[in-house]
Amino acid sequence: MKKLVFVGAGSMAEAMISGIGASGLLPGKQIWATNKQDADRLRILEQRFGITTTYDLGQLFENADAIVLAMKPKDAAIAMEEIKHYLTEGMLVISVLAGVAIEAIEAAAEKSLAVTRAMPNTSAAIGKSATALAVNSHVSDAQRKLVQELFNTIGLTTFVEEYQLDAVTGLSGSGPAYIYYLVEAMEKSAAEIGLEKQTAKQLIIQTLLGAAEMLTQSDKEPAQLRFEVTSPGGTTEAGIKVLEQNGVQSAFVSCIKEATAQSKKLGALLGNELSAVKRPL
Numbered sequence: 540m541k542k543l544v545f546v547g548a549g550s551m552a553e554a555m556i557s558g559i560g561a562s563g564l565l566p567g568k569q570i571w572a573t574n575k576q577d578a579d580r581l582r583i584l585e586q587r588f589g590i591t592t593t594y595d596l597g598q599l600f601e602n603a604d605a606i607v608l609a610m611k612p613k614d615a616a617i618a619m620e621e622i623k624h625y626l627t628e629g630m631l632v633i634s635v636l637a638g639v640a641i642e643a644i645e646a647a648a649e650k651s652l653a654v655t656r657a658m659p660n661t662s663a664a665i666g667k668s669a670t671a672l673a674v675n676s677h678v679s680d681a682q683r684k685l686v687q688e689l690f691n692t693i694g695l696t697t698f699v700e701e702y703q704l705d706a707v708t709g710l711s712g713s714g715p716a717y718i719y720y721l722v723e724a725m726e727k728s729a730a731e732i733g734l735e736k737q738t739a740k741q742l743i744i745q746t747l748l749g750a751a752e753m754l755t756q757s758d759k760e761p762a763q764l765r766f767e768v769t770s771p772g773g774t775t776e777a778g779i780k781v782l783e784q785n786g787v788q789s790a791f792v793s794c795i796k797e798a799t800a801q802s803k804k805l806g807a808l809l810g811n812e813l814s815a816v817k818r819p820l
């Protein structure tokens with residue numbers, strides 16, 4: 540790949556640019572970006588990652604191999620209207636938009652395009668994204684390889700059916716936020732039980748890393764690993780009892796289902812009835 544273009548330069552674009560840049564797959568100069576109006580933000584990204592930015596769409600799309608759509612779903616209709624004439628069949632369009640269907644993107648562009656829908660997460664910034672990809676039939680084998688190579692630079696990559704991407708969004712796209720929410724609660728409680736912030740932070744982070752590594756290395760189910768922490772009549776049992784009384788596990792299940800449902804709703808913001816991808820019967 541010689542030129543990768545980001546349309547939208549917010550949190551997700553930055554996480555990807557940071558991860559791709561650090562991997563060395565593409566020199567910063569060959570990564571291009573634009574946004575709607577925030578020129579200061581583009582200057583910051585240029586300084587931080589050595590990328591090239593412009594508001595000149597002709598220059599932006601010239602000889603581009605792949606275009607990443609990285610605006611909010613609510614802004615996608617206007618953005619597509621602005622860029623559709625620059626999109627060609629030879630380009631690979633990579634959409635990270637939550638909920639928006641490949642067919643809706645082609646409909647907005649008013650042409651057939653090679654489109655990959657990707658659902659990464661912000662851990663892309665440190666090469667630790669969990670990314671799911673779905674491609675349409677116009678994506679060539681070479682482009683499929685290229686997109687996988689690209690997302691491999693920012694973490695783990697897996698291919699799924701397009702209808703599964705809303706679930707991926709609810710689970711791992713939004714997932715880092717659920718973990719940060721838990722950490723916020725752990726930090727809050729640490730302050731209330733008399734631990735200094737810095738000490739608590741170190742202990743919490745190592746606990747998360749250790750648990751993640753246990754889940755990776757051990758063959759045991761998470762429930763079994765939990766039981767092994769839980770001594771009868773001990774502290775964990777007392778703590779988990781409170782979580783159970785407050786329905787925390789079922790709240791997490793509802794949370795992920797609601798996020799998945801919201802992904803489906805966001806798809807409709809491109810203003811096309813093709814947006815919702817149904818599970819095949």
Ligand SMILES: NC(=O)C1=CN([C@@H]2O[C@H](COP(=O)(O)OP(=O)(O)OC[C@H]3O[C@@H](n4cnc5c(N)ncnc54)[C@H](OP(=O)(O)O)[C@@H]3O)[C@@H](O)[C@H]2O)C=CC1
Binds near residue numbers: 610621
């Ligand atoms: N954040 C996350 O964790 C994840 C986000 N996503 C998806 O990534 C996408 C972007 O999210 P996020 O980065 O958080 O959003 P941000 O709000 O941080 O960034 C949105 C970007 O889109 C730009 N933009 C808006 N309209 C246009 C336009 N017409 N032309 C060009 N650029 C435009 C904005 O420019 P300006 O600032 O000038 O207005 C801004 O740079 C969303 O679709 C989201 O679903 C997917 C996975 C994870």
Ligand SMILES: O=C(O)[C@@H]1CCC=N1
Binds near residue numbers: 637708712713
């Ligand atoms: O909250 C959102 O809509 C985006 C999609 C996944 C993570 N952030």
